[in-house]
Amino acid sequence: DCGETLNYRLKWLFNTSVVGDLYAQDFGFFQRAGLTVNVKAGGPERDAIRELELGHATFGVASADQVIRARAKGAPVVVIAQLFQVNPLQWIYRGVKPAINTPSDLKGRILGVTFGGNDETIMRTLMARASLTEKDVTLFSVRYDYTPFYQDRVDIWPCYRNAQGIMLADKLGQAGEAVRFFNPADHGITFVANSVVTSAKTLERNPEMVQAFAKALISGWEASLMPENRDKALAVLRKYNRDTPEELRQKQLDATRPLVLPESGARVGTIDLKGWKQTETIMLEQGLISKPVHVEKALFPGGKPL
Amino acid sequence: MGLTCQHLEYRYPRSEEWVFRDLSFCLDRPGFHSLFGPSGVGKTSLARVIAGEINGFSGTLDRGEINTVLYTYNQERLPGWAPIERHLDRITPEGREDLREHLIEIFGLVPVMGQTFSQLSLGQQNRINLLRYLLQDFQLMIMDESLANVDERSKETILLEIKELFPDRYFLYISHNLIEVARFCDRILLFRGIGKSPQSLTFTGLDTRKTNQPGRDALDAVLLEIMNAG
Amino acid sequence: MGLTCQHLEYRYPRSEEWVFRDLSFCLDRPGFHSLFGPSGVGKTSLARVIAGEINGFSGTLDRGEINTVLYTYNQERLPGWAPIERHLDRITPEGREDLREHLIEIFGLVPVMGQTFSQLSLGQQNRINLLRYLLQDFQLMIMDESLANVDERSKETILLEIKELFPDRYFLYISHNLIEVARFCDRILLFRGIGKSPQSLTFTGLDTRKTNQPGRDALDAVLLEIMNAG
Amino acid sequence: MLGRRILQFFLIFALGLFGLMGVKYGLGLSDYVIPGPGEIITTSRAVAHDYFFDTLNTLMVAVIGQAISIFMAFFVGITARKSTWAGTLIKAAAYNIQAYPIVAVAPIIFILLGDGFTSRLLIAAMICYFPLLLSVIGIMAEPVTDMEHFYIATGRMRWQLEVKIRAFENIGKLTTVIAGSSTLAMAGTIVAEFIAANQGIGHSIRIALYQSDLSRILTALFLIGLFLSIYQEILEGVGKRLTSGWILPKGVESEDL
Amino acid sequence: MLGRRILQFFLIFALGLFGLMGVKYGLGLSDYVIPGPGEIITTSRAVAHDYFFDTLNTLMVAVIGQAISIFMAFFVGITARKSTWAGTLIKAAAYNIQAYPIVAVAPIIFILLGDGFTSRLLIAAMICYFPLLLSVIGIMAEPVTDMEHFYIATGRMRWQLEVKIRAFENIGKLTTVIAGSSTLAMAGTIVAEFIAANQGIGHSIRIALYQSDLSRILTALFLIGLFLSIYQEILEGVGKRLTSGWILPKGVESEDL
């Protein structure tokens, strides 16, 4: 059934965070593996795990909290690769504000969080670590609209470091304002971000195909982030993300590289077992799941990329 | 037997006034009869009771041999999406095409067949409306001021023709023109209103037909009789 | 001088038939006049031309000393949100309250004052509508079948009263009842339709008033004259 | 009467739920895709109390929003009813603004009004008023000649009277549209909360969506439907009492009032 | 005529833009809150071409969506016009479903229909049809006694005829609502694209929103308004031609047709 088109549902719209996925598609990585893959954009109303189950997609991208929640509800989802080694979800704040060096520096500030989103989970965990309660800070409900941050009504604002982070920094930079980022990982919070998932059934029935897919995808990602392929990668982004100015795309691509290719030199796609376990622990602490799901069972054996 | 009403009583919902009370009358034979009486006395209400459009009255209403009652009034309208010709065509029961053409001729409506209803004068509207009812099956036709806005000459032609064409049907003609009623109608049901007893009286009119045109004295006699009673 | 029309021509937009062509007539003095003619001949159209509701005619229309023309027709309705009493109250010009009460009395409408318009019988509706127009300022009132659905006795009372109350105004009474027209009207404008020449003829009726009730022979003479001309 | 509407709502909701369960068990889907009955019950028990008050909160805003939108619809509809230049300009403005997706206009609203109660109300009213406006314009633009003739002929016609006559002639249509627009007020408020507010059931739905929690969403939908049924019941009752006091139609209808 | 509507649109849009600039310079807001005229011009030049075709794409879907929603509105409205149990049940169902925010129902729609063209169309139609439905129910529930009497009395009344009579009697109101609903079809399609599609101007707006690019959003709003003006102009023209062929009202109106 290699002739069949495999749908690969991303988590988000086409942007720099999915450069490897698009690169693999456009430069024939899947084709060479004998697969026909259709990479589809995601969005907040999209849920790749649901689509896997319904057969609308064969592979997808989901965040770790989605995977854990789905496992908690019996969805047979398995993780075959972890795309981000560092969670790109960070907080941006204006350079003129006092720096946030430890979580306890959050005290007394107005913090943007997306209620229900995983930034809320992360922020609450940080607060818990710093023994801050909701009385010590002001939580501000974040929407898609950045106006409250622009108007300086909120001190720190959650964003993807490599996407909106670049854009926000650029906009404020044009107005002569410098920015800084607050990265939870720097304070011991590892909360895994996007991973590639498929259903247990697919893995069981067609392990070779899954393997071929994972290999092709990871090769695509590796290639897309190689400095010598920068222009090709940018060309792909230009094609799918025509709306971002070229200059920003370059900055975004450069910011994506360290998030996917960690300094430790681990291979692209490596599943960070410890990170997953901590993610589960955090979710348990925060009451997002009621009992342990043993997420390691959902990770491809040994945490090694296929 | 024809139509018999006994001790009819009715008042409109949420109204305190009785329209009629203890109203009894009888239409004993087919023919062109009249329901006559001053404005507001309850003719329309009674007509709609007989036609089954008003319920909630008390007393007995026995339609006898009459199965099909049609009630038509002068404010009815035809839909405007087609010329009246097409409307008439669609509502003509099979086999009555000739009757239809004949009536259109007699009613003087040939020149307006291609117009839509709202383009007609009031009298033309009246005539079209009556015409389409006459094409239907009926045993009793109640004409509530159906020709009120038609000139007398046309009215005379129309009435005489109806009487010739439908000699065995019942008609109940509501009109405010006493001379007309006295001349053309057979039974004249004079409706006198709630204050008087009996509430209705029945007279016999001249029942003029094409073949029988009574003289002026006969007319005067009937007129006098009715006027004295009203 | 009163109302003069010369060579009036009119056809409805997008219609090919002329309603009237080369129509000329003159109403030379105040009084209760009539516009008479068969159904569909163009009475309503002419009335609306005179009232200024239809434009786009050609020919000359000279209203002379008449500044205010009111046109009223028998299908008008009063809004239903209040009893007619309240409506009448609101549209009575200052100082005419007595006139209003008097007319209500004469028109036989006292018992229905508390009802809303849709709760009235057709003839009651007719009367209310005419009544409110009579309370307004006017020099010429065109009554287009305004009393068509009212019984003859009420009609007579009403017409005689109107003539007494407004002796110096112009009225143009449109009705299909020739006897009525001949009896009550002064000038009778017979409208004969596009086919005939001249299209209109003017007769003089009996102009019956409370104080002057002509006999039957006079009536017969007028009737005959008009019928021969029609 | 109250019973009937709520009964109908229960029926419809139950049907929807059964359909969903049919899909779930028919396709053998996990609780993540479509939650099972057990989970739905547990979740709804857990959140019922909070959601109840959230929905109540939303309903309150919706009621005010509806009142505003009725006002707006009549205001714009009456001003725009004539085919004059000014009338068509207002109409064009109203139509154009409506075509803009609220999410796109919302940032501008927030800039101007902040993201508090006012914005929420304005967004709700803007979503709700337009359908009302269409009906109001349709009704207000059409003369009721037989009724208006007298007032025009005697120089008594004022715009208030014209509006009153036309509204009254079409009171049945207006009450249908107004009662129905409560639905839109509710939906509008929820959307407003979804994009702007920190409270209300729209806010709760947003959180549940982020957490992919269909059981919560179903609970929210249940409460929304229930509250709306009750509200509409009340509205229609009031409408009926208002109009039946006014009109006693001549004809067959009068019998079965 | 065509000129007038577009002229009006330009006027309105210019007014809005001036208002926005007024706010910007009045409050001294920086370019990232509200972009300045220079940036707006540069951006709109840059995206005009793409956005033009996006909007065209959206308009196409909106036209189809509107057709579907007219069909749906008449279907539901006609079935629900009687106050029978079945009629009120359908009405209750229609109303309840409408109260649910589309964003909350969207996941369920995606589960059932996938994320293709169908979902986009369905969402667009669902947003557009309800206001139509309200008008259709209002109109269909009200007897036109003087016209229907004959058909009822002679046993000729069929539901098709009843619907035809009532629709025809209210043709002016219906055309107003239908022409106006094009606005809602457009808004509905944009919302559908916003949450479901990967093309169309709704999709572009979504991207612009994530990039917080108000200049692009303004460009998109301009194009949406422009296309809609043209579409409505056409619709109203067709409506006028259709109805004027049918009705020649007796009365003053006939003069100024």
Ligand SMILES: Nc1ncnc2c1ncn2[C@@H]1O[C@H](COP(=O)(O)OP(=O)(O)OP(=O)(O)O)[C@@H](O)[C@H]1O
């Ligand atoms: N819907 C209604 N509600 C209350 N009262 C009504 C209603 N319709 C008519 N009436 C009253 O009932 C009485 C009889 O009315 P009806 O229409 O039967 O009179 P009618 O004899 O036909 O009069 P006309 O010759 O004027 O048509 C009148 O006094 C009228 O006011």
Ligand SMILES: Nc1ncnc2c1ncn2[C@@H]1O[C@H](COP(=O)(O)OP(=O)(O)OP(=O)(O)O)[C@@H](O)[C@H]1O
């Ligand atoms: N809106 C219209 N469009 C086209 N023709 C019309 C229109 N209104 C009336 N007509 C035609 O004009 C002619 C005159 O109509 P009008 O209503 O003036 O007659 P009328 O003398 O008042 O008749 P009636 O006594 O029946 O009321 C009729 O033949 C009619 O068919």
Ligand SMILES: [Mg+2]
């Ligand atoms: Mg009557």
Ligand SMILES: [Mg+2]
């Ligand atoms: Mg006439």
